[in-house]
Each structure stands twice: as structure tokens, then as C-alpha cells.
Amino acid sequence: MRRRDILKSLTVLPVAGTASNALGTYTPSALPAPKRDLFKELGLRTFINAAGNYTSMTASLMPPEVMEAIRSSAEEYVMLEEVQDKAGEKIAALCKAEAAMVTAGCWSALVLGMAGVLTGMDPKKVGQLPFLSGTGMKSEVIVQKSHANGYHQALTNTGVSIVLVETREELEKAINDKTALLWFLNREAPAGNIKHQEWLELAKKHNLPTMIDIAADVPPVENLWKFNEMGFDLVCISGGKAMCGPQSAGILMGKKDLIAAARLSAPPRSGIGRGHKVNKEEILGMYVALDRYVKHDHKKDWETWEKRIAVIDSAVKGITGVKTEVVIPPVANHNPSLNIMWDNTKVKISRDAMGEKLRKGTPSIEVISWETENSIRLTVFMLKPGQEKIVAQRIKEELISASA
Numbered sequence: 001m002r003r004r005d006i007l008k009s010l011t012v013l014p015v016a017g018t019a020s021n022a023l024g025t026y027t028p029s030a031l032p033a034p035k036r037d038l039f040k041e042l043g044l045r046t047f048i049n050a051a052g053n054y055t056s057m058t059a060s061l062m063p064p065e066v067m068e069a070i071r072s073s074a075e076e077y078v079m080l081e082e083v084q085d086k087a088g089e090k091i092a093a094l095c096k097a098e099a100a101m102v103t104a105g106c107w108s109a110l111v112l113g114m115a116g117v118l119t120g121m122d123p124k125k126v127g128q129l130p131f132l133s134g135t136g137m138k139s140e141v142i143v144q145k146s147h148a149n150g151y152h153q154a155l156t157n158t159g160v161s162i163v164l165v166e167t168r169e170e171l172e173k174a175i176n177d178k179t180a181l182l183w184f185l186n187r188e189a190p191a192g193n194i195k196h197q198e199w200l201e202l203a204k205k206h207n208l209p210t211m212i213d214i215a216a217d218v219p220p221v222e223n224l225w226k227f228n229e230m231g232f233d234l235v236c237i238s239g240g241k242a243m244c245g246p247q248s249a250g251i252l253m254g255k256k257d258l259i260a261a262a263r264l265s266a267p268p269r270s271g272i273g274r275g276h277k278v279n280k281e282e283i284l285g286m287y288v289a290l291d292r293y294v295k296h297d298h299k300k301d302w303e304t305w306e307k308r309i310a311v312i313d314s315a316v317k318g319i320t321g322v323k324t325e326v327v328i329p330p331v332a333n334h335n336p337s338l339n340i341m342w343d344n345t346k347v348k349i350s351r352d353a354m355g356e357k358l359r360k361g362t363p364s365i366e367v368i369s370w371e372t373e374n375s376i377r378l379t380v381f382m383l384k385p386g387q388e389k390i391v392a393q394r395i396k397e398e399l400i401s402a403s404a
Contacts, residue, residue, distance in 0.1 A: 045364070047363075047364050047365065047366050048363055048364070048365045048366065048383065048384075048387050048390060048391060049366055049382040049383065050365055050366060050367050050378040050379065050380065050382070050383060050387075050391050051366045051367055051368045051378065051379060051382070052333055052368070052379045052381075052382060053216075053240065053241045053242065053333075053381075053382055055247070057366065058247060059238075059240035059241060059247035060240050060241060060242070060243075060244040060245075060247070060382065061244065061382075062244055062245065062246065062285070062289070063244055063289075063292065065288050065289075065292055066244065066245060066246070066285045066288050066289045066292070067285075069281075069284045069285045069287075069288040070246070070281040070282070070284070070285045073280055073281050073284045073285075074281050078280055080267070080268050080279075080280060081268065083280045083283050083284065084101055084102065084263065084266075084283060087102060087283050087284060087286070087287040088100045088101045088102070088259070090287055090291070091251060091253065091286075091287055091290055092253060094224070094290055094291060094294050095224045095225050095228060095235075095251070095253050095290075096225035096228050096229060097225070097228040097235070097253035097254055098254065098255050098256040098259070099253065099254070099255070099256040099259035099260070100251055100252065100253035100254075100259060101251070101252050101253075101259055101262065101263055101266070102239070102249055102250070102251060102278050102282065102283040102286045102287070103236075103249070103250045103251065103252050103266070103276060103278060104248055104249065104250065104275075104276040104277065104278050105238060105239070105240075105247075105248055105249065105250040106151075106213065106215040106236050106237055106238040106250040107151070107154045107250075108250060108252075108273075108276040108278075109236035109237070109250045109251065109252035110151070110154035110155055110211070110213060110236050111154050111155070111157045111158060111272070111273065111276065112252055112262040112263075112265055112266050112273050112276060113211055113234040113236060113252050113254070113258065113262050114141070114154075114155045114157075114158045114160065114180075114181065114211070115129055115158050115261075115262060115264075115265035115271075115272060115273060116234075116258045116259065116260075116261030116262030116263075116264070116265065117180055117181050117209050117211070117234075117258060117261070118132070118137045118138065118158055118159075118160070118180055119137065119261055119264065119265065120257075120261050121257075121260065121261055121264065123264065125137055126264045126265055126269075126271050127271060129158050129159060129265065129271060129272045130157065130158050130159030130272055131159060132158075132159040132160070137180075138160075138177075138178050138179060138180035139159065139160050139161060139178050139180065140160060140161055140162075140163050140174075140176070140178045140179050140180060141155050141160050141161070141162055141163065141179075141180055141181045141182075141183050142163045142164075142165055142171060142174050142175065142179060142181070142182050142183070143162050143163070143164055143165075143183050143185075144164070144165060144166065144184075144185075144188070144192040144193070144194060145164045145165065145166050146166075146188050146191040146192045146193075147183070147184065147185035147188045147191075147192055148162065148164055149185070149188065151185060151213055151215070152183060152185070155181075155183060157272065158272060160180060160181075163179075166193055167193055167194070168193070168194055168198065168202065171194065171202060172202065172206075175206050175208070179206070179208060180208075180209075181208065181209055181210070181211055182199060182202070182203045182208055182209070182210045182211075183210075183211050183212075183213075184196070184199055184210065184211070184212045184213070184232070185212075185213050186212055186213060186214045186217050186227070186331060186332075187213075187214075187215075187216070187217065187331050187332040189331060190330060190331065196212075196227075196230060197230075200230065200231045200232065204231075209233040209234070209255075209258065210231075210232045210233050210234070211232065211233065211234040211235075211236065211254075212227050212232045212234070212235055212236070213236050214227060214235060214236065214237050215236065215237055215238040215241070215250075215332070216238060216241045216242070216332045216333050217237070217331055217332050217334070218237070218241070218242050218243065218293075218334075219242055219298060219301075219302075219334050219335060220298070220334065221293065221294060221296070221298050224237070224290075224294065228253065228254065232254065233254050233255045233258055234252065234253070234254035234255070234258055234259075235251075235252075235253050235254055236250065236251070236252055237250060237251050237253075238250050239251060239286045239289065239290075241333075242293070242335075242381070243289045243290055243293040244289055244292075244293070245285060245286040245288075245289030245290065246281075246282045246285045246286060246289075248278070248282060249278060249282045249283070249285065249286040250286075251286065251290070301381070302335075302336075305335055305336045305380050305381050306336055308380035308383060308388035309326060309336050309337075309338050309380055309388075311388045311389060311392050312338055312378070312380070312388055312391055312392040312395065313326070313338055314392075315392035315393065315395070315396045316340055316392065316395055316396050316399060319342075319347070319396070319399050319400060319403065320346055320347075320403060321342050321343035321345070321346030321347045321403065322340065322341070322342045322343075322347060322399055323340075323341045323342070324338060324339065324340055324341070325338070325339040325341070326338055326339075327339050327377070333379070335379060335381045336379070336380070336381075337368075337377055337378060337379045337380075338377065338378050338379075338380075339371065339375055339376075339377045340375060340376050340377070340378070340395065340399075341372065341374060341375040342374050342375070342399065343374070344373075344374045345404070346403060346404055347374075347399055347402050347403050347404070348402050348403075348404055349398070349399075349402035350373055350374070351369040351372070351373050351374060351375060351376060352369065354369070354376055354398060354402075355367065355369050355376065357398045358394060358395070358398065361394055361398075363390060363394070365390070365391055365394055365395075367395075376395075378391065
């Protein structure tokens with residue numbers, strides 16, 4: 001299951017609701033009732049999220065610990081650099097990295113990390129980005145062709161150009177005195193000819209730094225430190241996915257010298273990263289979300305997800321012409337999802353029509369429809385406790401209604 005590019009295949013379905021944790025470990029009553037209903041005031045529709053933590057759907061819901069960190073930190077002044085220093089130290093320790101910083105999402109981590117690779121600690125070079133010609137800075141990044149699906153474009157914000165390769169031989173031939181970085185998209189690791197260890201081996205052979213994008217690649221929680229320990233120089237991840245941190249936050253972690261260099265292009269300084277501002281509330285909220293996630297009972301979460309899947313599965317699979325399949329993506333968005341398929345000679349409704357029915361129903365529900373014309377797919381890890389029963393009932397109703 002993909003992340004930002006999933007937008008083309010989503011069906012968005014609204015329903016009223018209250019704040020809760022996507023992992024289902026507390027109930028909505030854990031949060032105080034809002035004094036002002038901004039959703040109602042602005043005419044916004046909320047929905048049951050049976051799709052996933054995608055950017056278009058405002059990612060994850062932040063748990064009370066994160067919200068309290070944001071609220072309480074808004075009441076005092078501190079120096080932004082000190083917040084990054086102290087939070088970065090804690091984040092690095094949790095992720096077993098030399099250093100870390102909070103960024104304005106994973107894309108921001110890619111841009112700032114790339115900037116740090118190019119400039120080092122030279123403030124003159126920082127001021128020259130993204131105009132690399134005549135600066136003496138390197139200007140090319142090597143990427144496997146199968147990994148070049150849009151996210152690599154973040155790197156070009158710094159002025160670099162992308163060199164695509166498919167084999168080890170092509171990679172070695174592409175390396176020259178302009179090569180700045182070898183970039184790896186973890187989600188596409190199964191599709192690339194060159195796997196993690198060989199990628200790192202080649203980088204080390206040619207004395208080149210490496211960066212890996214693991215934006216939506218937890219769970220499992222071990223991925224937070226796996227790639228640091230594996231030897232990648234920089235690791236970039238989204239904060240608003242499974243960790244349930246602020247959607248506009250991410251983490252750049254890795255080698256101490258490269259993180260220090262990346263921060264030279266980040267606020268409060270001017271430069272290409274000036275627009276990548278992360279406020280103190282987001283930095284501290286991200287730290288609390290990470291700390292909570294690392295210490296969380298992930299086995300219990302998985303068991304909860306399986307039970308929710310089972311509720312929906314059992315509700316629909318007995319309908320004539322309907323089949324179900326539990327699918328677990330191997331890398332990104334690694335959690336149980338349910339594919340519901342139907343024979344269109346027995347259940348006379350298209351994928352898009354099903355989405356529209358769910359969208360306009362009460363309550364409204366959002367699912368994924370991106371595989372075949374006669375199927376929908378859903379996840380349960382973003383559901384609030386008990387919503388799996390609502391999702392099961394609504395989908396069952398629409399399938400039965402469409403049955404011949």
C-alpha cells in the first residue's frame with residue numbers, strides 16, 4: 001500500500017467524530033469536550049477512517065500525551081535552537097542514531113539532509129543553494145530507477161540532478177566526481193535490483209554518503225533504528241503516520257556531522273530551508289509521540305487490528321458472490337488490511353459506486369478502492385474503538401442491497 005500517491009484511488013467519506021488514538025488504546029472520553037466546535041463552525045465534515053494515515057486525510061490522530069505536550073509547550077518561550085538540541089538528543093538515543101532533528105515532514109527531512117551533504121559546515125555554500133554551478137559543490141544523486149516515483153524530487157530542491165540506474169554495473173559507471181549521494185527508497189526495496197547491503201557496500205567502496213527514506217515504514221518499531229544500525233548515513237521518516245505525531249513533523253537522523261550541517265539550512269536561519277519551519281510545539285510533540293511509540297505494546301496493537309479485521313471479514317464473507325482476503329503490505333503501511341471482492345453478476349455494484357454509497361451513507365466511511373473494479377480495500381489501524389462494527393454493518397448493508 002502506497003502513501004502520497006494513493007490519493008488517486010481513495011474514496012473520501014465523511015462522518016462526525018471526536019479525537020482518539022488510531023491504535024485504539026484509549027477511548028474518546030479521555031479528551032475534554034472542545035469549547036468550540038470548529039468543524040461545525042467551518043462546515044467541515046469528519047469521517048470514519050477505514051483507509052489509512054494518508055496526507056490527504058490529515059494523517060493520524062494525535063493521542064492525549066502528544067496533545068498535552070503541544071498545549072503545555074505553547075505557554076512558555078524558549079530558544080528554538082535549544083529545543084532542537086535537546087529534543088534531538090533524546091530522539092537520537094531512542095532511534096540509536098548519532099544525532100537527530102525534527103523536520104517539517106519527511107519531504108523536509110530529504111531536502112535538509114541533502115543540503116547538509118552538499119554544504120557541510122560551510123556557511124558560504126549554504127547561502128549558494130540551490131545554485132550549484134561554479135560553487136565546487138557536487139551536483140548529482142544516484143537513484144535506482146524503480147525507486148524514482150516522485151519522492152526523489154525533494155532532493156532536487158537543493159539544485160542536484162538525479163541519475164537513474166538499474167544494475168550494480170550501471171551504478172559504478174555512473175559514479176564520478178560530481179556524485180554527492182546514493183539515495184534509497186525503502187518502500188521500493190523489493191522492486192530494485194540492488195538491495196540495502198549491496199547499496200551500502202558500493203557507497204562505502206566509493207566513499208559516498210547514503211540516505212534512506214522510510215516515511216511510512218513503521219511498524220515494525222524496529223525500523224526506527226534498523227537502518228541507522230545497518231549503516232545508512234541519513235534516515236528520513238514521517239512523524240504523522242503510525243507514530244501519531246504532528247502531521248507536519250518528521251525526523252532526520254543519522255551521522256552527527258551531517259545533521260549539524262543540515263541544521264545550517266533549517267530555521268531559524270535563512271536559506272533554502274527557511275520555509276521548513278517547525279515550531280517548538282511540533283518538535284516537542286514529535287518527541288513525545290516517538291517516545292510513546294517506542295514504549296508502546298505493539299503486539300497488543302497487532303492483536304487489536306486482527307480482531308477488527310475479523311469483525312468486518314465475518315460480517316461480509318458469507319454474502320453470496322463475496323470473497324475476502326487479508327493482505328499485509330511487506331514494507332510501507334505494514335499492517336493488516338482487508339480486500340473485499342465480489343462477483344459483479346451476483347453483486348451488481350462497481351467499486352466507485354460502492355465508494356459513493358459509503359460516502360453518502362450515515363455514518364460516512366472512507367475506504368480504499370484501487371485494485372479491481374469489483375473490490376474495495378480497507379485498513380483498521382486508524383479506527384476508533386468500536387468503529388469496526390459500524391464499518392462492517394455499513395459495507396454488509398450495501399453489498400446485500402446490491403445483490404441480485
